[in-house]
Amino acid sequence: MALFEVQGQKGIRRQTGLEGFAAETMQFITDLSPVSWVSMHLFDEDARRIWLGSRGISARWMSKCGASTHWRIRAPAEASDR
Amino acid sequence: MWRIDPLANTRACGSERSLIGLQSAETRCQSVQVTRYRSFLSAFGIRDAAELVFLHGSEPIGGMSLLWTDPSGGSLSKDHGLLTKLHRYIQFSFDAALGSHLIGWRKGLIREFGLTPREVQVVEAVCAGRSNHEVAQELSISVATVKTHLLHVFEKLQVPNRAALVRCVLQ
Numbered sequence: 001m002a003l004f005e006v007q008g009q010k011g012i013r014r015q016t017g018l019e020g021f022a023a024e025t026m027q028f029i030t031d032l033s034p035v036s037w038v039s040m041h042l043f044d045e046d047a048r049r050i051w052l053g054s055r056g057i058s059a060r061w062m063s064k065c066g067a068s069t070h071w072r073i074r075a076p077a078e079a080s081d082r
Numbered sequence: 083m084w085r086i087d088p089l090a091n092t093r094a095c096g097s098e099r100s101l102i103g104l105q106s107a108e109t110r111c112q113s114v115q116v117t118r119y120r121s122f123l124s125a126f127g128i129r130d131a132a133e134l135v136f137l138h139g140s141e142p143i144g145g146m147s148l149l150w151t152d153p154s155g156g157s158l159s160k161d162h163g164l165l166t167k168l169h170r171y172i173q174f175s176f177d178a179a180l181g182s183h184l185i186g187w188r189k190g191l192i193r194e195f196g197l198t199p200r201e202v203q204v205v206e207a208v209c210a211g212r213s214n215h216e217v218a219q220e221l222s223i224s225v226a227t228v229k230t231h232l233l234h235v236f237e238k239l240q241v242p243n244r245a246a247l248v249r250c251v252l253q
Contacts, residue, residue, distance in 0.1 A: 021179040025172055029146070033164055034156035037128075037149035043142050057149070061126050 016042060022052035030055055037061070100169050103132040103158040123149075130157040134169050136176045144176060191251070195238045204231040209248050 022040040030038055039054035104116055123131060134146040150157050191197045191205065207217040218225045241247045
């Protein structure tokens with residue numbers, strides 16, 4: 001899936017375009033099930049998780065675990081702020 | 083700790099299951115790893131965890147990590163039936179979203195650069211890291227035809243080589 005190839009964890013990458021779909025889906029599943037925290041991702045060809053979004057997840061968990069298990073795709077404008 | 087995550091795709095993808103919990107992960111990972119991971123999760127108040135896996139064709143394309151924190155709430159064992167039903171619906175939606183996303187990407191290449199559908203297929207394969215030989219096999223055409231398509235694509239996108247092509251398409 002070429003669109004989701006990752007070139008480097010710190011690199012500039014494009015949005016997948018599926019973030020909106022992910023947000024709706026996560027709301028759907030938290031509305032209909034007792035799940036407390038949910039995050040959604042794509043898999044690239046090396047089975048790495050490409051971050052799409054999360055719902056309800058604590059900042060403490062994200063900083064300790066979520067950030068290290070997911071690769072983030074940054075929009076060019078966001079990346080240029082770095 | 084993420085290195086021993088029993089729900090990581092590299093460990094989960096062989097199971098051919100759409101809903102994977104920590105309990106079922108014990109069959110693929112060392113039990114001590116799962117116990118250690120459960121202990122790690124409990125430090126954050128997480129009582130249970132599971133992974134929904136979505137396929138595109140036969141390949142795992144995406145997933146959803148589910149975490150239960152509410153002591154009076156559910157767990158995978160309690161919510162398994164409901165989540166299995168929800169997985170079917172989300173898989174259907176995922177296919178639709180991914181399909182329209184890729185169609186939009188293809189339409190963009192055709193509209194903006196005047197690529198033919200066959201040239202788009204070659205571009206997709208090249209961007210996925212395939213060699214000319216592999217592209218030829220995948221599309222059932224000769225290597226010479228692949229090279230011809232690529233020359234046309236280079237000209238239309240005004241790029242000098244395949245590395246520049248990949249950079250141009252993905253940016």
